Amino acid sequence: MRPARSSRPVVIAHRGASGYLPEHTLVAKALAAGMGADFLEQDVVATRDGELIVFHDLTLDAMTDVATVFPGRARTDGHYYCIDFTLAEIRTLSVGERRRPDGTGPRYAGRFPDGAGRFQIPTLNEELAFIDGLARALGRPLGVYPEIKEPDWHRRHGIDLAAGVVAALEAGGWGAPQRPVYLQCFDAGELQRLAGQHQCRFPRVQLLDVAGGVPSATCLAQIAGYAQGIGPSLRLLGTGQSADEPPVSLIGDAHAAGLVVHPYTVRRDDLPAGYQDVDELLDHVVHRLGADGVFTDFPDLVVAWVRRRFPG
16 A cells, blocks of 8 residues: 655654653653654664564664673673563563664763663554554544665564564554554565565555665655655754755655655754754754655654644
């Protein structure tokens, strides 16, 4: 099913309202819903006992107290992998703000302070039920936007992550107009398997990073054969702040191929060079270039911009 493009851009809460609360916690999802986000994102990885959890990284190091609770359980590379712990063990961990890679402090200074609350990692099924409850309480549709993380890596550990995600969505009755879904992945082969072998009925989004460069119109036509949208890094769109910068036609080319475009990630505290605030960035990416929505850590700011630009 190819989703129809809307005249009003959608607001996708990147790991919830992660600019205000630790990412992928249920409270961050509740805050994002209350702020008016249209979709709430889930990154999905697996535990040792095959449970699907909502967590961004393959490793627990950067956001939990795993080294304190389970000393000596790191692999030889020094990292604590989600897949080496059972769900029961993971439930004993506390989640906080993302730390810098060297562990010296928070990745984004000024966000939720460390130690000011205790948060846990939810399972995918728990989160889907929670979001369904939020939608009912708010009286409006709330969509989900799961990312299948590192599917080949999981397959090497004996887990078909994509199949598990699709099964959870199907069991929960997702995909109806009141429960919209996008499935995203960086792995083109996995999206192709979803379209073919799994005959997945949920719209699929090909994630694109800077390393792969700006895809050509021919490449976008190929993507349209197995996906319904693309999720490019903002850096692939160009900043539009310099007269010497060559024009980037990615969004126009994607639309010509029938693909929706949802760039990532709009952050108030990590704006691209040349932008003074979120509004200025959205004016360029959505209003001028025509993106169909954006991922953001600050859904309240994007919702406010959308309501001003697209009243009614």
